[in-house]
Amino acid sequence: AQSVSQHNHHVILSExxxxxxxxxxSYGGTVNLFWYVQYPGQHLQLLxxxxxxxxxxxxxxxxEAEFIKSKFSFNLRKPSVQxxxxxxYFCAVKLSWTxxxxxxxxxxGTRLKxxx
Amino acid sequence: xxGVSQSPSNKVTEKGKDVELRCDPISxxxxxxxxxxxxxxxxxxxxxxQGNSAPDKSGLPSDRFSAERxxxxxxxxxxxxxxxxxxxxxLCASSRGTEExxxxxxxxxxxxx
Numbered sequence: 157a158q159s160v161s162q163h164n165h166h167v168i169l170s171e172x173x174x175x176x177x178x179x180x181x182s183y184g185g186t187v188n189l190f191w192y193v194q195y196p197g198q199h200l201q202l203l204x205x206x207x208x209x210x211x212x213x214x215x216x217x218x219x220e221a222e223f224i225k226s227k228f229s230f231n232l233r234k235p236s237v238q239x240x241x242x243x244x245y246f247c248a249v250k251l252s253w254t255x256x257x258x259x260x261x262x263x264x265g266t267r268l269k270x271x272x
Numbered sequence: 273x274x275g276v277s278q279s280p281s282n283k284v285t286e287k288g289k290d291v292e293l294r295c296d297p298i299s300x301x302x303x304x305x306x307x308x309x310x311x312x313x314x315x316x317x318x319x320x321x322q323g324n325s326a327p328d329k330s331g332l333p334s335d336r337f338s339a340e341r342x343x344x345x346x347x348x349x350x351x352x353x354x355x356x357x358x359x360x361x362x363l364c365a366s367s368r369g370t371e372e373x374x375x376x377x378x379x380x381x382x383x384x385x
Contacts, residue, residue, distance in 0.1 A: 160314070199275070199276075199375075199376045199377065199378055199379075200363070200365075200376040201375075201376070202373045202374065205373070207371070246314065246315065248315075256327065257327045257328040258320075258328075258370070259317050259320075259328070259331060260305070260307075260315075260317040261314075261317065262307075262314040262315035262316075262317070263314050264312070264313060264314040265314060
């Protein structure tokens with residue numbers, strides 16, 4: 157079955173620490189990949205996305221993610237986190253079929269808490 | 273400009289009643305998406321619209337769920353004969369096209385007693 161796994165459900169870091177959140181998906185076909193973030197009290201918003209080209213994708217607020225096709229992974233990274241990065245992070249995959257239809261699968265999310 | 277809006281923001285209903293959830297997408301956005309987020313779960317993709325058409329309804333959890341979109345704008349998600357397991361946050365998103373960034377609304381929190 158198609159799925160998206162986020163291995164870390166809760167992460168606590170101190171400011172300036174480096175961040176890496178894991179995301180793996182199971183699907184052998186064409187995928188588009190996304191990371192979304194939900195800050196406390198706010199709507200879900202897009203951090204970054206990968207459609208094609210350079211597998212290292214840079215997003216907003218200093219975040220980046222690397223698509224490794226052989227590992228079915230799309231891990232999110234940030235070299236130095238800030239207190240304002242405290243949020244819930246969701247990895248998502250868009251699966252597309254030759255019929256033209258598609259669907260999105262989201263992971264269960266990772267809650268990041270950054271200590272000041 | 274205005275973002276995606278959803279109404280009501282909260283809905284409490286009794287088991288067996290029908291509910292209607294509304295989504296107003298960003299003006300000009302042709303694609304619209306409905307998701308469900310249950311406690312402790314990720315977002316479950318329910319259905320999407322390209323214009324007024326929903327090419328794939330297989331993501332709807334049961335035949336009690338239906339959705340429509342009119343005029344390429346407002347969409348409603350209807351749940352008939354609600355059950356307690358329908359309790360969740362229902363999120364709507366819209367995008368300029370199917371390859372574009374999705375913008376999410378604030379969600380409707382549904383509680384079925």
